[in-house]
Amino acid sequence: xLPFARVAIIGMGxxxxxxxxxxxxxxxxxxxxxxxxxxxxxxRVAELGIADDVADGAGAAVVDADLVILCVPVGAMAEVxxxxxxxxxxxxxxxxxxSVKESVLKxxxxxxxxxxxxxxxxxxxxxxxxxxxxxxxxxxxxxxxITPPQRADEMMVERLSExxxxxxxxxxxxxxxxxxxxxxxxxxxxxxxxxxxxxxASDLEQVTKAEVIKYSAGGxxxxxxxxxxxxxxxxxxxxxxxxxxxxxxxxFTEDLVALQRAIRWGEGDALESLFTRTRAIRRQVxxxxxxxxxxxxxx
Amino acid sequence: xLPFARVAIIGMGxxxxxxxxxxxxxxxxxxxxxxxxxxxxxxRVAELGIADDVADGAGAAVVDADLVILCVPVGAMAEVxxxxxxxxxxxxxxxxxxSVKESVLKxxxxxxxxxxxxxxxxxxxxxxxxxxxxxxxxxxxxxxxITPPQRADEMMVERLSExxxxxxxxxxxxxxxxxxxxxxxxxxxxxxxxxxxxxxASDLEQVTKAEVIKYSAGGxxxxxxxxxxxxxxxxxxxxxxxxxxxxxxxxFTEDLVALQRAIRWGEGDALESLFTRTRAIRRQVxxxxxxxxxxxxxx
Numbered sequence: 001x002l003p004f005a006r007v008a009i010i011g012m013g014x015x016x017x018x019x020x021x022x023x024x025x026x027x028x029x030x031x032x033x034x035x036x037x038x039x040x041x042x043x044r045v046a047e048l049g050i051a052d053d054v055a056d057g058a059g060a061a062v063v064d065a066d067l068v069i070l071c072v073p074v075g076a077m078a079e080v081x082x083x084x085x086x087x088x089x090x091x092x093x094x095x096x097x098x099s100v101k102e103s104v105l106k107x108x109x110x111x112x113x114x115x116x117x118x119x120x121x122x123x124x125x126x127x128x129x130x131x132x133x134x135x136x137x138x139x140x141x142x143x144x145x146i147t148p149p150q151r152a153d154e155m156m157v158e159r160l161s162e163x164x165x166x167x168x169x170x171x172x173x174x175x176x177x178x179x180x181x182x183x184x185x186x187x188x189x190x191x192x193x194x195x196x197x198x199x200x201a202s203d204l205e206q207v208t209k210a211e212v213i214k215y216s217a218g219g220x221x222x223x224x225x226x227x228x229x230x231x232x233x234x235x236x237x238x239x240x241x242x243x244x245x246x247x248x249x250x251x252f253t254e255d256l257v258a259l260q261r262a263i264r265w266g267e268g269d270a271l272e273s274l275f276t277r278t279r280a281i282r283r284q285v286x287x288x289x290x291x292x293x294x295x296x297x298x299x
Numbered sequence: 300x301l302p303f304a305r306v307a308i309i310g311m312g313x314x315x316x317x318x319x320x321x322x323x324x325x326x327x328x329x330x331x332x333x334x335x336x337x338x339x340x341x342x343r344v345a346e347l348g349i350a351d352d353v354a355d356g357a358g359a360a361v362v363d364a365d366l367v368i369l370c371v372p373v374g375a376m377a378e379v380x381x382x383x384x385x386x387x388x389x390x391x392x393x394x395x396x397x398s399v400k401e402s403v404l405k406x407x408x409x410x411x412x413x414x415x416x417x418x419x420x421x422x423x424x425x426x427x428x429x430x431x432x433x434x435x436x437x438x439x440x441x442x443x444x445i446t447p448p449q450r451a452d453e454m455m456v457e458r459l460s461e462x463x464x465x466x467x468x469x470x471x472x473x474x475x476x477x478x479x480x481x482x483x484x485x486x487x488x489x490x491x492x493x494x495x496x497x498x499x500a501s502d503l504e505q506v507t508k509a510e511v512i513k514y515s516a517g518g519x520x521x522x523x524x525x526x527x528x529x530x531x532x533x534x535x536x537x538x539x540x541x542x543x544x545x546x547x548x549x550x551f552t553e554d555l556v557a558l559q560r561a562i563r564w565g566e567g568d569a570l571e572s573l574f575t576r577t578r579a580i581r582r583q584v585x586x587x588x589x590x591x592x593x594x595x596x597x598x
Binding site for chain 2: 142188211234257
């Protein structure tokens with residue numbers, strides 16, 4: 001039996017459009033209605049033929065759905081919730097794919113009191129954006145973290161879990177604040193730092209931007225990839241996971257300053273010992289299947 | 300005509316062993332003698348059969364060579380120079396592959412007054428180390444920056460350039476201090492920051508190391524790859540390019556603190572505008588052929 005029969009997806013960017021494709025492939029009998037705030041995107045999605053219906057607005061899209069997934073930037077959740085609220089049937093599950101969970105739970109919980117709000121976060125994506133960037137295998141073998149509120153309906157949580165498993169994801173339950181702390185480390189801080197260093201590098205006087213780009217294979221290249229991620233999505237992540245990100249940034253800066261001091265005073269042993277420790281962590285990332293061991297070029 | 304007929308490579312790690320393989324492939328008639336300070340590495344290189352001779356020491360390796368390339372950590376240059384000095388013929392070209400050039404030029408220039416010291420830096424590598432990690436195509440399509448001293452013999456510089464071009468590299472001449480400033484941005488700072496963030500992440504109390512590794516596909520993963528690079532090599536890079544790295548670190552910290560402030564005060568426009576600017580730089584890295592446009596998974 002299908003976990004859900006009528007699914008609505010709001011927002012057809014990289015994640016929303018990947019989700020539509022994945023649902024089509026894994027559960028072809030699901031009735032799939034999608035929409036996007038941008039008319040050009042709606043038109044493109046209709047051309048791509050990755051949904052049964054492309055609705056004109058979020059309100060129209062959710063009528064009759066038993067699962068609604070919001071694939072919009074975290075900062076747009078409140079507005080979309082206001083639009084869909086009046087159209088939702090009482091037992092509908094409303095979920096999302098945002099990288100921050102506590103604020104989403106708060107916003108959706110308050111705006112949609114009569115339905116099952118069960119936020120989720122598939123830890124998957126690329127640095128690309130838009131409906132053409134999506135692909136059906138995006139969630140295969142990746143984690144999807146579901147963060148149910150304290151009094152969530154267990155059957156609905158299980159149905160949402162099953163939905164994600166059918167798309168190939170591995171499901172983990174977590175409370176929202178802990179999710180936000182974990183992702184602050186594994187995703188938000190790395191993005192912030194990549195954005196920052198790419199900004200710093202493009203503002204120098206003695207080294208030209210052309211040189212930075214030309215010799216970027218030395219390591220910088222990898223930061224540019226991360227720093228090419230969707231600007232609005234990431235703006236909203238930082239504004240909505242402010243506390244965890246700021247706390248972590250404080251620690252990071254502290255550690256970096258210690259490293260700076262070791263370089264200034266020529267403390268080679270301190271440097272070597274850190275660099276040896278971090279190498280071991282790479283080994284564990286590979287053992288856990290979170291990256292391949294294939295060497296990357298450049299540097 | 301071959302640019303050099305008898306080449307000696309000192310140090311058989313990732314770069315040295317790649318160089319040996321590449322020379323064999325591109326210039327099979329070159330007489331290739333190699334060595335390494337580590338007896339186990341010498342033995343392994345002999346087994347791999349990637350050189351004509353494996354000498355017992357650096358001094359023995361360079362006898363009769365017309366090109367000597369030091370593929371050792373930057374901090375080991377002085378010691379190796381002292382070993383090979385007495386054995387070098389007067390017109391030998393002595394070069395290297397280190398990521399820092401001003402200090403190498405100074406050390407080798409002072410220790411080896413009678414020969415042609417012409418430092419070089421192939422901007423290529425992977426996060427792997429050791430003779431088994433090398434491969435012959437490592438330098439293909441990558442830049443090799445040659446930093447001749449002011450009164451270098453032009454013919455010898457051209458011969459060294461031709462040598463690298465035959466291995467598939469694109470050659471660029473630069474003065475050593477400028478090289479060090481460019482690489483501080485494109486390579487040294489990214490490595491330092493990756494090492495630092497991986498260290499920070501593995502020291503947290505509220506988020507376990509297992510969780511960090513499990514959800515590393517969100518961005519952290521890419522930092523672990525960079526932070527898996529050779530610890531001794533990188534220790535020496537930071538100790539030998541101290542001024543440029545510290546200056547850049549100061550700027551980076553300044554920019555990061557400004558970003559931190561924007562998050563604290565909810566200045567979404569400032570965040571979005573930086574994130575949009577950095578995205579454009581990614582485009583240029585791809586246009587320059589320094590990375591592929593293939594999206595990466597995770598996040």
